[in-house]
Amino acid sequence: MTMGWTDERVERLKKLWSEGLSASQIAAQLGGVSRNAVIGKVHRLCLPGRAKAGGAATARPAKRQAAAAAPRSQSFMPRTVTRTVTRAQGATMLKEEVETEVYYETEVQPASNVVVPISRRLALTELTERTCKWPVGDPMKDDFHFCGNDSPDSSPYCTYHARLAYQPSAERRRAGR
DNA sequence: CCCTGATTCGC
DNA sequence: GCGAATCAGG
Numbered sequence: 001m002t003m004g005w006t007d008e009r010v011e012r013l014k015k016l017w018s019e020g021l022s023a024s025q026i027a028a029q030l031g032g033v034s035r036n037a038v039i040g041k042v043h044r045l046c047l048p049g050r051a052k053a054g055g056a057a058t059a060r061p062a063k064r065q066a067a068a069a070a071p072r073s074q075s076f077m078p079r080t081v082t083r084t085v086t087r088a089q090g091a092t093m094l095k096e097e098v099e100t101e102v103y104y105e106t107e108v109q110p111a112s113n114v115v116v117p118i119s120r121r122l123a124l125t126e127l128t129e130r131t132c133k134w135p136v137g138d139p140m141k142d143d144f145h146f147c148g149n150d151s152p153d154s155s156p157y158c159t160y161h162a163r164l165a166y167q168p169s170a171e172r173r174r175a176g177r
Numbered sequence: 178c179c180c181t182g183a184t185t186c187g188c
Numbered sequence: 189g190c191g192a193a194t195c196a197g198g
Contacts, residue, residue, distance in 0.1 A: 004190095005189085005190085022180085022181065022182085023181080023182070024180080024181085033191085034191070034192075035181095035182090036190095036191050036192060036193080037190075037191050037192090038191095039182060039183070039184095039191090040183095040184095040189090040190065040191050040192095041189090041190080041191090042182090043182095043183075043184085044189070044190080049182075049183080050181080050182060128179095130179080150179095
């Protein structure tokens, strides 16, 4: 089975390349071609190379983006709540103060230091032991991909998504990505 | 060792 | 035209 460069695939290549995806990422998104094939095609098409005045190459898009630019999200912060509980003991009723740790929805301030990473948009076939496997988008749709950012050691997620993975589902839904 | 793009050259 | 092998680099 040979995957030729159909018009449609060439268009997708142009689009992804212009978006700044690396050759290996594009190869994985297209499927059926190596990163060398992508680079070769980019040159034959005379697409603009990856610029970097004066110094070395590797012009990758910014990895991080300030949280202030992202939509406000909610965060579950633990807080201790004191309430009065009434309890029967024999014939008398006892009132006692009980401290309970609860998770409370709290607004995250825009000035928060939290940074939201821009995902590398890797395809399933491109994931490795050290890329984030957080799924993004609808698995039934064409642009479905995974975060793909670096994940520390053997963690299945990048530091950002690892945090989300252990938060309550309601929070996860809001924080998204 | 992970990754990046660039180039060459046999097919 | 294509892309594996290779090079040069971060």
